[in-house]
Amino acid sequence: MVDRYKVCRMTCRCSCGVGCVVRIFHSALVLGVPISLLFIDSGLKEALVEFKDPVYGIGYVLILTLSLVLYYLACFVEPGYVQKQKKSGNNNIAYEDSSSEDEEAQMMNKDKESVYRYCDFCEMEQPMRSKHCEDCKKCVRRYDHHCPWLETCVGERNHKYFWLFLAVTCILILWTFLITWSSFKYQLTWKEWFKSNIVLLIDMFVLVFGGMSVIGLFCFHSYLMIKGITTWEMVSRERITYLKYFDYDFNPFDEGCIKNIYYFLTSDKVKRWEVTYEKKANIGKRKKNIV
């Protein structure tokens, strides 16, 4: 018992340490490129240091700040860890819809063995769309993925901050790319050109590789948001008990793109996915009947 406690404490400390390193590295990367542009002849230096275009400069600083704020919100907003439910009484969980407990209970009895999963680590029945994360050591509601860049899970509660972070960071990277591109100086020889543009070349390297990842992820997560599906459900569909019986193009959690986007960006409450599933599941063509 004592040993298990020690191991747990060591794991937590290690995890916090990795989180700090990753977050400091991210902040250094996001701040490093613009700061370097302030020390060479660039549009950003003209706007912010020489005050030739303060509106342009303030606009850039606002986008930069917003990108960092959204990154830290995605890191620190609790992703939706599942708490063990009490057998009776109020669990203090704010649910998104007003469906009755009876409706959910009815659903839970039906097809229970086929669609519900039991988490051996947390020793409880998982709510639909939840998955146990081995890094966080908890079950996460509407699990998307464990993000090493945030060093936390992306789930029901912080997925919107993750998507907003990607959206704002795309704008920041494209804006910084334009400033960097227009700052290159012409020189008569390649040697002189490399010498006078070395900082811009390093910035370009960071922007191109960072930009490809961020823009790719932004497009992918926008698709997931519109379709009302998660990364985990998309890549592991054949292994997920409540999805594998349906045709590949049928998603029982798809409520139409407007409703999907609205829920994704606005809801702060727990949704009873069991109820949505029950309403839509009969529409889908099942590959084989659930008995």
Ligand SMILES: [Zn+2]
């Ligand atoms: Zn679990």
Ligand SMILES: [Zn+2]
């Ligand atoms: Zn996790």
